[in-house]
Amino acid sequence: MLNNEHRRYLLDLARRSIAYGLSHHTPLPVDLANLPPELRRLAACFVTLEKDGDLRGCVGMLQAERPLAEDVADNAYAAAFADHRFAPLAADELDRLDIHISILGEPSAMAVASQQELIAQLRPGVDGLILQEGGRRATFLPSVWESLPDPRQFVERLQQKGGWPRDYWSPQFKAYRYETEQFP
Known part of the structure; x- marks a missing residue:
């Protein structure tokens, strides 16, 4: 956990x-x-x-590969200018941005053999989730629970984000949960 001074700095x-x-x-x-x-x-x-309460960009890393301060600077830049879902940020938007930082804890593998088992094991509001099969991977941060509070919808939307059908499951599917320290 970071103290308030570290959070303000980041x-x-x-x-x-x-x-x-x-x-x-x-x-x-x-x-x-x-x-x-x-x-x-x-x-x-x-x-x-x-921006004005709507998502304007979100970029991050799932594995720790660089110092936290560098990761924040690089991901903030990428969220503003390289998130493929949005046009690059314009100068007149900067003052209207709210910035949120989520520092990820270590992901832990979940032992699940079906979508139903995965849904039953999730802790709404606590767990971030990574789904992976082969070279395809998708994640939702724990903050996504605010807009998707139902565990079934949370999983189905994450599967869609990853390019899988909503009810898809295979023996090669891997699921990992993680927690975050989010601020402000």
Whole structure:
């Protein structure tokens, strides 16, 4: 868990990276040397952008591959300019953005043999979910429970997001759950 000062720093870093990206077309470089260990540790995060209450971009990593501060800066930039669902952010949108950061805990494999078992094991409002089969993978953050509170709908919509039919299941399907630290 991060303290409030670290959270404020990361939210400010995300906004500065987006502003930097408007003029430099690249994420803000992060100087890790003077940051506390909590912000230098390897961590995976998602940065979600909302404008006027609507999703405006969301990009992240499922596995920790770089220091948290770098992950936040890079994912904020990507959410603003490289989320394929949206046009790149325009300068006049920056002040209207709400920024949310979700730091992912370690995913854990779920032992499930059917869609029904998966649905029964989910903890609404707590679990993020990764579904994977072969080279295809999709995830929903725990915050998605706010708009999809029914576990069956949560799973079916995630399957659709991943390109599978809503009622699809195969023996090769893998499911992983994770929790997040989300702020603000």
